[in-house]
Amino acid sequence: MARHILRRLLMTIPVVLGTTLIIFAAVYALPGDPVQTLAGPDRAVTPAMAEALRAHYRLDEPFLVQYGHYLAGLAQGDFGIDFNETPVSSLIAAGWPVTVRLALMTWVIQALVGVGLGVLAAVRAGRATDFAILGGSTLILAVPYFITAYVAQIVLGDRLGWFPVSGIDEGWPRSYLVPALCLALLGVPEVARLTRASVLENLHAEFVDTAVAKGAGRLRVLVGHVLRNSLIPVVSMLGLTLGTLMSGTILIEGIFNLPGLGYQAFQGIQQHNGPVVVGISTLLVLTFLLINLIVDVLYVVIDPRIRLD
Amino acid sequence: MCAMAVAPGVFSGWFGHGDPRECTLERSGQGPAAGHPFGFDIQGCDLYSNVVHGTRDSLTIGLLATGLSFAVAVVLGSLAGYFGGLVDQVISRVMDIFFGFPLLIGMIVVLQTFGVHDVWSVSVVLALFTWPSLTRIMRSSVLAVRSLEFVTAARELGAGTLRILVRHVIPNAIAPVAVLTSLSIGAVITAEAALTFLGVGLTAPAMSWGVQLNAAQEYFTEHLNLLVFPALFLSVAVLSFVLLGDCLRDAFDPRSR
Amino acid sequence: MTTAPYARPQHSGPLHPGPLQDLPGYDPGAAPLEVGGLQVEFPATRSRPRADVVSGATFRVASGRTLAVVGESGSGKSLTARAVMGLLPHGARVTDGHARLCGVDLLGLPDRQARSLRGRHIAMVFQDALAALNPVVPVGHQIAEVYRVHGCTGRREAFDRAVAMLARVGIPEPAVRAGHYPHQFSGGMRQRVMIAMALALTPRVLIADEPTTALDVTVQAQILGLLKSLKDQHGLSLVLISHDLSVVAGTADRVAVMYGGRVVEEAAADDLYARPAHPYTRALLDAVPRRGHRGRPLAALPGAPPDPARPPGGCPFRPRCSLAQADCAVPPPLETVGPGHLSACHRSQEVSAR
Numbered sequence: 001m002a003r004h005i006l007r008r009l010l011m012t013i014p015v016v017l018g019t020t021l022i023i024f025a026a027v028y029a030l031p032g033d034p035v036q037t038l039a040g041p042d043r044a045v046t047p048a049m050a051e052a053l054r055a056h057y058r059l060d061e062p063f064l065v066q067y068g069h070y071l072a073g074l075a076q077g078d079f080g081i082d083f084n085e086t087p088v089s090s091l092i093a094a095g096w097p098v099t100v101r102l103a104l105m106t107w108v109i110q111a112l113v114g115v116g117l118g119v120l121a122a123v124r125a126g127r128a129t130d131f132a133i134l135g136g137s138t139l140i141l142a143v144p145y146f147i148t149a150y151v152a153q154i155v156l157g158d159r160l161g162w163f164p165v166s167g168i169d170e171g172w173p174r175s176y177l178v179p180a181l182c183l184a185l186l187g188v189p190e191v192a193r194l195t196r197a198s199v200l201e202n203l204h205a206e207f208v209d210t211a212v213a214k215g216a217g218r219l220r221v222l223v224g225h226v227l228r229n230s231l232i233p234v235v236s237m238l239g240l241t242l243g244t245l246m247s248g249t250i251l252i253e254g255i256f257n258l259p260g261l262g263y264q265a266f267q268g269i270q271q272h273n274g275p276v277v278v279g280i281s282t283l284l285v286l287t288f289l290l291i292n293l294i295v296d297v298l299y300v301v302i303d304p305r306i307r308l309d
Numbered sequence: 310m311c312a313m314a315v316a317p318g319v320f321s322g323w324f325g326h327g328d329p330r331e332c333t334l335e336r337s338g339q340g341p342a343a344g345h346p347f348g349f350d351i352q353g354c355d356l357y358s359n360v361v362h363g364t365r366d367s368l369t370i371g372l373l374a375t376g377l378s379f380a381v382a383v384v385l386g387s388l389a390g391y392f393g394g395l396v397d398q399v400i401s402r403v404m405d406i407f408f409g410f411p412l413l414i415g416m417i418v419v420l421q422t423f424g425v426h427d428v429w430s431v432s433v434v435l436a437l438f439t440w441p442s443l444t445r446i447m448r449s450s451v452l453a454v455r456s457l458e459f460v461t462a463a464r465e466l467g468a469g470t471l472r473i474l475v476r477h478v479i480p481n482a483i484a485p486v487a488v489l490t491s492l493s494i495g496a497v498i499t500a501e502a503a504l505t506f507l508g509v510g511l512t513a514p515a516m517s518w519g520v521q522l523n524a525a526q527e528y529f530t531e532h533l534n535l536l537v538f539p540a541l542f543l544s545v546a547v548l549s550f551v552l553l554g555d556c557l558r559d560a561f562d563p564r565s566r
Numbered sequence: 567m568t569t570a571p572y573a574r575p576q577h578s579g580p581l582h583p584g585p586l587q588d589l590p591g592y593d594p595g596a597a598p599l600e601v602g603g604l605q606v607e608f609p610a611t612r613s614r615p616r617a618d619v620v621s622g623a624t625f626r627v628a629s630g631r632t633l634a635v636v637g638e639s640g641s642g643k644s645l646t647a648r649a650v651m652g653l654l655p656h657g658a659r660v661t662d663g664h665a666r667l668c669g670v671d672l673l674g675l676p677d678r679q680a681r682s683l684r685g686r687h688i689a690m691v692f693q694d695a696l697a698a699l700n701p702v703v704p705v706g707h708q709i710a711e712v713y714r715v716h717g718c719t720g721r722r723e724a725f726d727r728a729v730a731m732l733a734r735v736g737i738p739e740p741a742v743r744a745g746h747y748p749h750q751f752s753g754g755m756r757q758r759v760m761i762a763m764a765l766a767l768t769p770r771v772l773i774a775d776e777p778t779t780a781l782d783v784t785v786q787a788q789i790l791g792l793l794k795s796l797k798d799q800h801g802l803s804l805v806l807i808s809h810d811l812s813v814v815a816g817t818a819d820r821v822a823v824m825y826g827g828r829v830v831e832e833a834a835a836d837d838l839y840a841r842p843a844h845p846y847t848r849a850l851l852d853a854v855p856r857r858g859h860r861g862r863p864l865a866a867l868p869g870a871p872p873d874p875a876r877p878p879g880g881c882p883f884r885p886r887c888s889l890a891q892a893d894c895a896v897p898p899p900l901e902t903v904g905p906g907h908l909s910a911c912h913r914s915q916e917v918s919a920r
Contacts, residue, residue, distance in 0.1 A: 011405075014402060014405075014406070015405050015406050015408075015409045016409075018402075018403075018405075018406030018409065019406055019409040019410060022406065022410075022415075022419075023418050026418055026419045026422050027418070027421075027422050037422050037424070038421075038422075138548070138551055138552070138555075139548070141495075141547075141551055142495070142544045142545075142547040142548035142551055143540070143544040143547075144499045144502055144503060144540070144543060144544070144547070146503055146506060147522075147536070147540040147543070147544070150526075150529055150536055151536070154529060154530055154533065154536075158530055204655075204656070205697065206692060206694065206697040206698045207697065207698055207699055207700040207701070209648075209653050209692070209698065210692065210698045210699065210700070210708075210760075210763070211700070211711075212651075212652065212653055212684065213651050213653060213684055213685060213689065213690045213764075214684065214685035214689075214711060214712050214715055214763070215681050215682060215683070215684040215685035215686060215712070215715050215716060216681075216685075216711065216715050217681060217715075220715065224703075224711070225700050225703075228700070228702055228703065229700065229701065229702055232702070243411040243412075244411060244412065244413075246411050246414070247411040247412055247413030247414050248413075250413065250414075250417070250507065251503060251506070251507065254507070265417070266507065269417070269421070269507055269508045269509055270508055274421055274422075277417060277418065277421050278418055278421065281414045281415075281417060281418045282418075284411060284414050285409060285410055285411065285414060285415070288409065288410070288411050288414075289409050292409075302702075303702065304701070304702055304704075304747045304749075305701060305702070305747070305749055
């Protein structure tokens with residue numbers, strides 16, 4: 001197992017280099033003045049500002065030196081400076097607690113609701129409940145979640161006044177609940193479908209008969225035998241949904257004005273503050289890679305068939 | 310039934326009437342009126358014709374970006390799957406790198422640096438981040454077909470590599486990719502709407518549903534129709550492609566249901 | 567852990583009286599398992615008509631004896647066993663008959679009580695142990711679960727007893743192997759694990775459904791020997807299901823031959839092999855190479871078993887039977903044709919006289 005983990009760790013290195021290279025190249029090496037690119041066509045850049053950016057990214061040196069410098073910076077937590085000469089890392093420091101709270105809450109909702117509906121659909125396969133869950137998940141897939149978020153904000157927040165419309169003044173969990181629910185819609189259909197398929201596959205497995213022949217009750221058979229096997233692929237998928245979920249925070253935090261990382265990136269886009277967008281995106285990409293790594297290692301740990309080979 | 314699922318999305322362009330750019334500011338944000346079933350947008354333009362015309366750019370981007378990544382996937386996936394070895398290694402590692410991006414985030418970074426935000430540039434960026442998932446399926450599908458007997462037979466009969474690939478391997482390996490492609494069109498349309506809504510996607514002269522949502526985002530609370538109608542069209546279009554994908558899957562693999 | 571891995575579990579006697587004796591119909595003198603007139607059907611669906619897959623299976627197994635149930639695939643032998651265990655596949659249901667465990671009708675019990683008997687007083691060993699064992703749970707825990715389910719012991723003791731059971735079925739280093747997963751065992755060892763699990767609570771009746779079919783010939787003999795010795799040791803009754811008359815020859819006391827969902831012949835093993843009284847049994851025996859029959863051609867039985875959705879009417883064997891006559895359109899009842907010898911054939915005398 002240790003060898004497997006080590007191999008997986010080594011495989012992550014070129015991916016980290018590759019993704020950061022793509023980001024860096026897209027921003028600083030494409031034709032055109034990188035400073036003006038970051039500012040977008042509509043924003044004037046003061047000479048002092050341009051100078052500060054050039055110095056920070058060593059834009060006068062050869063590309064590889066720039067990239068090396070940028071990588072070294074990333075390793076030390078330096079995600080660049082923005083047009084207000086604020087280090088992006090300070091924005092990150094202010095924003096991450098909000099995002100982590102939102103992401104964790106979303107993730108838990110996603111896991112509970114997705115797995116719950118998936119199991120329910122599988123146990124009731126071919127009946128009305130199953131069709132309702134499958135149909136519902138297709139509908140949810142079709143309606144973009146940022147639309148749902150607006151509708152929820154207008155209906156639940158503005159018209160009914162049940163939840164705060166925006167901001168985090170009411171703290172956790174009230175301010176986070178509606179945004180987390182909307183963001184969870186992104187992953188619930190997929191998790192539910194995979195759980196359903198996986199449970200169905202194991203529901204008629206022969207080891208289920210063995211458990212029944214032992215005299216085990218329905219619940220014990222379902223939880224101890226069917227779910228224990230079915231959830232292995234689901235755990236892996238749940239890890240991967242964290243990636244989509246992180247992209248989702250940009251829209252959701254933007255819409256609900258939750259001052260997290262996604263909100264900073266959202267504001268960065270609206271105000272043509274390019275370095276913020278790039279810096280935060282880079283952090284999100286690196287986090288995503290780390291999560292993938294953890295999920296892969298976890299997968300090996302929970303599936304003895306891989307672990308012991 | 311499958312045809313019915315796609316029809317409204319594809320053909321809604323034909324039902325356009327009126328000029329979407331003919332606007333009267335006095336009618337800004339007004340609700341539905343005679344001849345204007347969806348009401349008016351902030352500029353006082355007829356929302357119905359706007360939304361209907363938006364179909365064209367949204368669908369074009371969906372088809373164009375997916376078409377591009379489908380083409381790349383068929384070529385690279387076949388090469389990686391059929392030849393294996395170094396070719397496969399290189400293609401697979403590059404895919405790994407692209408899989409390292411959460412979908413929307415990679416697109417945001419690249420689009421952020423683009424000067425032009427027209428249908429073509431947005432489609433290219435969307436394709437840049439959607440080809441790997443199609444390629445991966447194509448690769449494993451080709452891997453499975455490669456070792457089948459009729460391919461071995463063709464090889465032993467002395468058929469050229471290109472002939473084997475084009476005549477035997479690709480036609481037999483393409484079904485799973487086709488299914489995923491249909492689902493991918495829906496995903497791309499959604500992604501375009503999300504990116505444009507954020508402000509890094511298409512910009513004004515283009516007229517996708519995302520552009521309309523972006524332009525109206527500050528007025529949703531007062532004028533719900535500005536949100537609902539473009540969103541409705543968007544969802545129906547995405548749903549069509551999802552259902553089409555389901556149909557294709559059932560058609561190719563009767564086992565799955 | 568202070569386990570004595572090779573210690574014998576202390577349950578050779580009726581240490582676990584269990585819930586059986588409190589149930590209606592319990593009769594300590596009754597046969598451990600008695601199946602009568604069992605009918606199982608798949609109700610009609612859109613794509614296929616109703617099918618009687620078991621139509622009147624009748625047999626009994628005496629205390630401490632082995633009954634072999636033999637038949638081709640599709641003869642209903644496995645479904646009979648599954649019906650007794652409450653393991654019918656989705657859609658199938660029992661429409662008539664009984665299956666009495668020491669007088670208690672398993673088919674009429676509420677689910678909760680039937681469950682309390684499964685694994686405790688009646689247990690089952692499956693054909694494919696790799697599929698029948700949970701791939702992600704160590705085998706020791708799977709065996710221990712039997713004790714846990716029936717509330718016999720605490721977690722710790724259950725595991726210790728599982729280790730002892732592994733030792734008892736001949737698995738070396740049981741304390742270590744208990745922590746291993748099914749895929750880490752060989753086929754024969756996995757089947758031993760299955761047997762250990764089935765015998766964990768020393769049931770009265772053990773049903774073994776093709777327990778050796780998936781194994782190598784040499785391993786087959788070991789497993790059959792193990793089953794036989796454990797049966798003798800614990801005085802349990804064994805129902806051995808097989809498609810192969812030669813496999814059960816050395817193990818069974820009695821043999822019931824099933825065809826088309828019903829028992830067509832039942833007799834003491836020696837009697838049945840020497841004087842088959844049903845043409846189907848005769849055909850099965852003729853298809854087995856035997857000593858003393860050198861030079862005689864092996865006879866393959868032509869045709870296929872009847873489709874349960876479209877039974878031929880009358881005697882189910884009629885379409886394949888060389889002795890079939892007009893009166894075979896009337897289904898022959900299972901009748902005594904000799905001492906302890908039952909056959910369902912109008913021509914049984916003719917068959918055994920050959």
